[in-house]
Amino acid sequence: xxxxxxxxxxxxxxxxxxxxxxxxxxxxxxxxxxxxxxxxxxxxxxxxxxxxxxxxxxxxxxxxxxxxxxxxxxxxxxxxxxxxxxxxxxxxxxxxxxxxxxxxxxxxxxxxxxxxxxxxxxxxxxxxxxxxxxxxxxxxxxxxxxxxxxxxxxxxxxxxxxxxxxxxxxxxxxxxxxxxxxxxxxxxxxxxxxxxxxxxxxxxxxxxxxxxxxxxxxxxxxxxxxxxxxxxxxxxxxxxxxxxxxxxxxxxxxxxxxxxxxxxxxxxxxxxxxxxxxxxxxxxx
Amino acid sequence: xxxxxxxxxxxxxxxxxxxxxxxxxxxxxxxxxxxxxxxxxxxxxxxxxxxxxxxxxxxxxxxxxxxxxxxxxxxxxxxxxxxxxxxxxxxxxxxxxxxxxxxxxxxxxxxxxxxxxxxxxxxxxxxxxxxxxxxxxxxxxxxxxxxxxxxxxxxxxxxxxxxxxxxxxxxxxxxxxxxxxxxxxxxxxxxxxxxxxxxxxxxxxxxxxxxxxxxxxxxxxxxxxxxxxxxxxxxxxxxxxxxxxxxxxxxxxxxxxxxxxxxxxxxxxxxxxxxxxxxxxxxxxxxxxxxxxxxxxxxxxxxxxxxxxxxxxxxxxxxxxxxxxxxxxxxxxxxxxxxxxxxxxxxxxxxxxxxxxxxxxxxxxxxxxxxxxxxxxxxxxxxxxxxxxxxxxxxxxxxxxxxxxxxxxxxxxxxxxxxxxxxxxxxxxxxxxxxxxxxxxxxxxxxxxxxxxxxxxxxxxxxxxxxxxxxxxxxxxxxxxxxxxxxxxxxxxxxxxxxxxxxxxxxxxxxxxxxxxxxxxxxxxxxxxxxxxxxxx
Numbered sequence: 001x002x003x004x005x006x007x008x009x010x011x012x013x014x015x016x017x018x019x020x021x022x023x024x025x026x027x028x029x030x031x032x033x034x035x036x037x038x039x040x041x042x043x044x045x046x047x048x049x050x051x052x053x054x055x056x057x058x059x060x061x062x063x064x065x066x067x068x069x070x071x072x073x074x075x076x077x078x079x080x081x082x083x084x085x086x087x088x089x090x091x092x093x094x095x096x097x098x099x100x101x102x103x104x105x106x107x108x109x110x111x112x113x114x115x116x117x118x119x120x121x122x123x124x125x126x127x128x129x130x131x132x133x134x135x136x137x138x139x140x141x142x143x144x145x146x147x148x149x150x151x152x153x154x155x156x157x158x159x160x161x162x163x164x165x166x167x168x169x170x171x172x173x174x175x176x177x178x179x180x181x182x183x184x185x186x187x188x189x190x191x192x193x194x195x196x197x198x199x200x201x202x203x204x205x206x207x208x209x210x211x212x213x214x215x216x217x218x219x220x221x222x223x224x225x226x227x228x229x230x231x232x233x234x235x236x237x238x239x240x241x242x243x244x245x246x247x248x249x250x251x252x253x254x255x256x257x258x259x260x261x262x263x264x265x266x267x268x269x270x271x272x273x274x275x276x277x278x279x280x281x282x283x284x285x
Numbered sequence: 286x287x288x289x290x291x292x293x294x295x296x297x298x299x300x301x302x303x304x305x306x307x308x309x310x311x312x313x314x315x316x317x318x319x320x321x322x323x324x325x326x327x328x329x330x331x332x333x334x335x336x337x338x339x340x341x342x343x344x345x346x347x348x349x350x351x352x353x354x355x356x357x358x359x360x361x362x363x364x365x366x367x368x369x370x371x372x373x374x375x376x377x378x379x380x381x382x383x384x385x386x387x388x389x390x391x392x393x394x395x396x397x398x399x400x401x402x403x404x405x406x407x408x409x410x411x412x413x414x415x416x417x418x419x420x421x422x423x424x425x426x427x428x429x430x431x432x433x434x435x436x437x438x439x440x441x442x443x444x445x446x447x448x449x450x451x452x453x454x455x456x457x458x459x460x461x462x463x464x465x466x467x468x469x470x471x472x473x474x475x476x477x478x479x480x481x482x483x484x485x486x487x488x489x490x491x492x493x494x495x496x497x498x499x500x501x502x503x504x505x506x507x508x509x510x511x512x513x514x515x516x517x518x519x520x521x522x523x524x525x526x527x528x529x530x531x532x533x534x535x536x537x538x539x540x541x542x543x544x545x546x547x548x549x550x551x552x553x554x555x556x557x558x559x560x561x562x563x564x565x566x567x568x569x570x571x572x573x574x575x576x577x578x579x580x581x582x583x584x585x586x587x588x589x590x591x592x593x594x595x596x597x598x599x600x601x602x603x604x605x606x607x608x609x610x611x612x613x614x615x616x617x618x619x620x621x622x623x624x625x626x627x628x629x630x631x632x633x634x635x636x637x638x639x640x641x642x643x644x645x646x647x648x649x650x651x652x653x654x655x656x657x658x659x660x661x662x663x664x665x666x667x668x669x670x671x672x673x674x675x676x677x678x679x680x681x682x683x684x685x686x687x688x689x690x691x692x693x694x695x696x697x698x699x700x701x702x703x704x705x706x707x708x709x710x711x712x713x714x715x716x717x718x719x720x721x722x723x724x725x726x727x728x729x730x731x732x733x734x735x736x737x738x739x740x741x742x743x744x745x746x747x748x749x750x751x752x753x754x755x756x757x758x759x760x761x762x763x764x765x766x767x768x769x770x771x772x773x774x775x776x777x778x779x780x781x782x783x784x785x786x787x788x789x790x791x792x793x794x795x796x797x798x799x800x801x802x803x804x805x806x807x808x809x810x811x812x813x814x815x816x817x818x819x820x821x822x
């Protein structure tokens with residue numbers, strides 16, 4: 001394999017782990033909250049902007065700022081259940097409502113942060129680390145590692161904790177869960193809060209490795225959709241595999257054909273999945 | 286048509302006044318208004334077929350980009366290029382034809398993904414590049430001109446009028462049926478792809494034409510702009526605001542929101558004026574999802590010139606039928622033949638495979654092994670085709686067309702069979718006449734079951750599939766339904782009847798007893814009695 005393709009493969013894997021992180025919170029909301037959140041990308045951006053202001057603007061340490069990014073994402077997440085419960089129809093109205101939320105958030109970001117691209121300053125984070133024949137920036141390594149840890153941590157929590165069992169029960173059958181004393185409404189709150197928190201903290205990883213711009217929201221929602229469609233629900237191994245698949249295909253395509261192919265790869269995967277499987281994620285519930 | 290042309294006359298009159306008083310600025314504003322109205326009406330027309338599009342930007346961008354490329358690189362006349370751009374929109378819709386059978390949310394996501402896919406592909410294509418296009422000046426089509434304004438006004442009016450005509454035709458009724466109850470529509474032979482592809486392709490072409498006119502109006506095309514999500518959200522918001530299921534919804538939504546955006550939001554929030562669309566969308570969904578205008582529900586005519594459809598009597602047979610659902614085998618090697626004028630009663634405990642059997646005969650689930658035959662030939666592929674061959678079915682839980690009345694529910698099936706004259710008699714026989722004007726969505730379960738039977742029988746079926754038609758009925762109502770089923774049998778229908786319990790068992794010609802998906806018994810009712818009693822000692 002040529003050096004270029006090998007580099008593209010490794011970069012794609014690192015990128016894919018970040019994509020898995022972006023998709024993990026989205027999948028949790030789909031499975032338990034029965035909502036495909038088209039504003040997920042904007043949740044990611046809000047988290048990223050919070051980190052940018054705190055770290056770059058005020059000088060907070062990175063972990064503390066990340067905690068606040070997660071909190072910001074969680075707050076946005078818990079704003080959705082009261083909205084969604086009032087909607088007359090199921091899946092379609094949820095899509096339309098979150099599309100409206102996405103539009104509102106994007107415009108609020110434009111007003112507050114303007115369309116200027118935000119990146120972290122150079123220096124330490126952009127220094128590369130040699131991994132045999134390939135190199136990755138410190139930012140990519142840290143972000144990929146953090147994303148993988150977040151996805152694994154989510155998976156473990158869902159499998160080991162009582163709350164996680166409750167979330168999985170509600171995801172399979174709200175009625176049966178309710179008959180066992182598990183409150184579907186309460187589990188929904190937890191799912192939206194945790195999903196939003198993961199999205200918000202993923203924004204920090206996005207800032208580390210790429211850039212922030214209010215118009216990038218739909219692209220990140222698309223990535224989350226593609227990972228969730230291809231990987232299924234919240235099992236870490238499937239989310240990671242799906243994220244890596246999307247990341248590697250995008251990276252390889254860019255290496256071979258040039259240009260920005262993230263949107264093409266993600267949207268093409270989603271379209272293909274829908275035409276083959278003939279249903280959305282929520283219908284699996 | 287006064288209710289249609291009068292509002293449009295008022296709109297055109299107001300547009301003329303705006304143009305006359307505001308000069309070139311007025312032409313520009315009014316032109317954009319008609320553009321938005323055309324986009325919104327096009328979206329509404331798709332919505333009328335039960336589809337929810339989140340990706341109109343795919344067609345808008347395709348049209349704008351095609352127009353720009355044809356007049357610059359292709360050196361084509363802009364007027365001729367408009368036709369090419371509309372064709373590009375229609376071609377772009379072809380990719381989505383397999384998605385027409387998807388439920389609304391899935392289709393919406395498919396359109397969203399498709400718009401972003403086209404944007405990405407166009408942005409990376411060398412022919413289109415990333416710098417965009419600057420259109421050459423053309424007399425009459427250069428910016429906000431009266432000629433361009435007239436074309437946009439004509440497009441908006443044509444779309445609105447086309448939608449109005451669509452609603453009053455059989456295709457509009459079929460689309461409304463799919464929107465209300467997709468499964469029930471299939472049982473009447475109304476296939477989602479067959480009914481939707483024409484209006485969707487037309488609307489895609491119209492949206493692309495709007496994109497082409499936008500390119501001429503602005504004078505330049507930037508790939509990221511013409512495929513922007515704004516051109517997907519804008520028609521959705523304007524269309525829903527005015528009333529998605531009304532032919533005037535697009536123009537009314539535009540009149541309600543566009544002046545607000547132009548006169549208030551844009552000056553106040555130049556960088557974030559589309560914030561209003563998000564807020565309006567949320568407000569609509571929470572407070573008034575049907576929009577400002579009440580839905581125009583297509584009505585079923587009282588009479589029709591359609592001749593009765595000739596139904597040849599056909600036998601229905603299963604040979605070594607094996608069906609799998611959710612990774613489990615629910616039917617295994619089931620075989621039987623039901624001749625015209627026979628009733629096959631199907632028994633079995635819960636989970637025996639009775640409903641799966643009906644679904645397999647109806648064409649709703651795949652049959653990996655074995656086959657279903659109509660007469661001597663394999664049954665046509667797909668539920669809609671089988672329904673058009675003369676198969677009718679009832680559902681275990683009633684699935685009426687909720688927006689239509691009881692009379693219209695039955696008439697919809699009768700119209701397709703050329704049997705509108707038989708509706709009143711059916712309603713009388715099933716004691717539904719007093720309920721005929723009630724919306725079918727308001728019926729009780731028992732009334733709904735009787736409606737199921739009426740709708741299936743109104744289709745004059747050659748093959749009749751019944752899924753517990755007597756469950757939940759009073760003995761009197763059950764007797765009436767059984768009587769009509771017997772009448773259908775005497776008329777030559779081959780009937781497969783799933784029922785718990787022995788009610789009307791005396792009408793059965795054969796019994797099929799299923800257990801865990803396998804045939805436990807197939808034969809006459811008397812042989813079954815003998816088999817149950819066992820050998821005498």
